[in-house]
Amino acid sequence: MISKSCLVVFSGGQDSTTCLYWAKQQFEKVHAVTFDYGQRHRIELEAARVICELAQVSQVVLPINSFSALGGNSLTDANQEIIGVGKGNLPDSFVPGRNLVFMTLAAAYAWQNDIFDLVTGVCQTDYSGYPDCRLNTMRALEQSISLGMDAKFTIHTPLMHLSKKESILLAREVGAYQALASSHTCYNGQFPPCGTCPACILRAKGFEEAQYPDPLVERGNE
Numbered sequence: 374m375i376s377k378s379c380l381v382v383f384s385g386g387q388d389s390t391t392c393l394y395w396a397k398q399q400f401e402k403v404h405a406v407t408f409d410y411g412q413r414h415r416i417e418l419e420a421a422r423v424i425c426e427l428a429q430v431s432q433v434v435l436p437i438n439s440f441s442a443l444g445g446n447s448l449t450d451a452n453q454e455i456i457g458v459g460k461g462n463l464p465d466s467f468v469p470g471r472n473l474v475f476m477t478l479a480a481a482y483a484w485q486n487d488i489f490d491l492v493t494g495v496c497q498t499d500y501s502g503y504p505d506c507r508l509n510t511m512r513a514l515e516q517s518i519s520l521g522m523d524a525k526f527t528i529h530t531p532l533m534h535l536s537k538k539e540s541i542l543l544a545r546e547v548g549a550y551q552a553l554a555s556s557h558t559c560y561n562g563q564f565p566p567c568g569t570c571p572a573c574i575l576r577a578k579g580f581e582e583a584q585y586p587d588p589l590v591e592r593g594n595e
C-alpha cells in the first residue's frame with residue numbers, strides 16, 4: 374500500500390477496469406477521470422459509470438470535443454469506416470494525441486485535488502500499435518507534466534509490458550474479473566459484443582489464452 378490518493382484515467386474498457394482495481398489495492402483513495410471525447414459509442418461512457426459505481430470509486434467526466442471535430446479516425450468519426458489500418462500504418466482507430474491530452478488534463482485535475490499519482494492502462498505489447506501507449510512516451514510525459522505543473526507526478530502503467538493473457542490473470546488477482554462483465558471493448562459499440570471486430574477478436578484471444586471465460590460474453594448470453 375503506497376498510502377495516498379491516485380487518479381485513474383478510466384475509459385470503461387477491459388484494461389482500465391483492471392487498472393482501477395489494481396489501484397484500489399495500491400492506494401488508500403482512488404479517483405477516476407473519464408473523458409467524453411465524442412467517442413462514437415456512448416455505451417463506453419455508460420460502462421465507465423457502472424464500473425465506478427461497482428468499485429465504489431468517485432468519478433468525474435470531463436468533456437473534450439476537439440477530437441471529434443478533428444475527425445479522421447474510426448473511433449470518433451462516424452463517417453469513417455472501420456477497416457483496420459490507417460495513416461502511417463497505424464490502426465485507423467488511432468486518435469493522434471489522445472493519450473497526451475488525456476494525461477495532461479488528468480494531471481491538471483489531479484493537481485487541483487492534490488493528487489500526484491496517475492494510473493493508466495496503456496500497454497506497449499505489440500497488439501495495439503499506438504505510439505502514445507509506449508513507455509518512453511509516458512516517461513517523457515511524466516517529466517513534461519511534472520515540469521509544467523511544478524510538482525512531482527508519477528504515471529503508473531501496471532499493464533505496460535503484459536500480454537492480454539497476463540492482464541486477464543492480473544484482473545483476477547486484483548478482483549477486477551467480475552467487473553469485466555460491465556466493461557466495453559467492441560469497436561462496433563454492440564452489446565452483446567459483435568465478436569468480429571478487431572477489438573472483440575483481440576479480447577477473445579486473451580481470454581482464450583488465459584483459459585477463463587469472458588464475463589462480458591457470459592452476460593451477453595444470459
Ligand SMILES: [Zn+2]
Pocket residue numbers: 558559560561562563566567568569570571572573
Ligand atoms: Zn466487436
